Amino acid sequence: MSLYCRTFFRRKSFGCYRLLSTYVTKARYLFELKEDEEACRKAQKTGVFYLFHDLDPLLQASGHRYLVPRLSRAELEGLLGKFGQDSQRIEDSVLVGCSEQQEAWFALDLGLKSASSSRASLPKSEMEAELGGSFIKLRQALFQLNSVDSSLLFTAQALLRWHDGHQFCSKSGQPTQKNVAGSKRVCPSSKIIYYPQVKVWKKLSIEKLRKRWAWKWKTYSTLRPSTGPFPIAHS
Numbered sequence: 001m002s003l004y005c006r007t008f009f010r011r012k013s014f015g016c017y018r019l020l021s022t023y024v025t026k027a028r029y030l031f032e033l034k035e036d037e038e039a040c041r042k043a044q045k046t047g048v049f050y051l052f053h054d055l056d057p058l059l060q061a062s063g064h065r066y067l068v069p070r071l072s073r074a075e076l077e078g079l080l081g082k083f084g085q086d087s088q089r090i091e092d093s094v095l096v097g098c099s100e101q102q103e104a105w106f107a108l109d110l111g112l113k114s115a116s117s118s119r120a121s122l123p124k125s126e127m128e129a130e131l132g133g134s135f136i137k138l139r140q141a142l143f144q145l146n147s148v149d150s151s152l153l154f155t156a157q158a159l160l161r162w163h164d165g166h167q168f169c170s171k172s173g174q175p176t177q178k179n180v181a182g183s184k185r186v187c188p189s190s191k192i193i194y195y196p197q198v199k200v201w202k203k204l205s206i207e208k209l210r211k212r213w214a215w216k217w218k219t220y221s222t223l224r225p226s227t228g229p230f231p232i233a234h235s
Helices: 002-035 037-046 073-082 087-092 124-131 147-165 206-223
Strands: 048-053 056-062 065-067 094-098 104-109
Touching: 002 037, 002 094, 037 073, 037 104, 048 073, 048 124, 048 147, 056 147, 073 087, 073 124, 087 104, 094 147, 104 147
Parallel strands: 048 104
Antiparallel strands: 048 056, 056 065, 094 104
């Protein structure tokens, strides 16, 4: 029995160590790509790309589920060439993650127009016909995606939305420039560096929910008593 326990705990410890080692390796690789632009450009050549159009991801229907197509660099360049654009458009992509084998993942929105770029938005319907998929609202397709794909797409969408909303410096009003990985934007005039903001949602306790509900009920009752929410019934 003791031998079995030692074997079990040894295997469990090895599994935990392996997971931790993989996480550290991926974190270091992603950090390198964010800081080294040449390394990031090199990773784009062997990485894969998730496509968006006006912040809607490209999805392909498969029964009652949605699949998320991934394009290689060569496939993406071929697509851009068909619509009269060159590979320079790939510079608008953002890094969203990597696999355990250090395959970099990028997201590219072909429907948003950069303030510092003359490249126009690509036609949505023609792209859907060419790619055999549809650009669908992410919230509408949420329950038809697996958890890994939905988490990755939400991360990519949030990062693309942040870059779209921070194309100009709040101090100088000049266009900001994105680094290759999309981990920051820099204003050449004021030298201000902008980093994407990540919001962490915390689960509120029952007591905090009751206080928030009571505050709302009191406010609504003061402004218009007839429309105030009903108080919570206690058993």
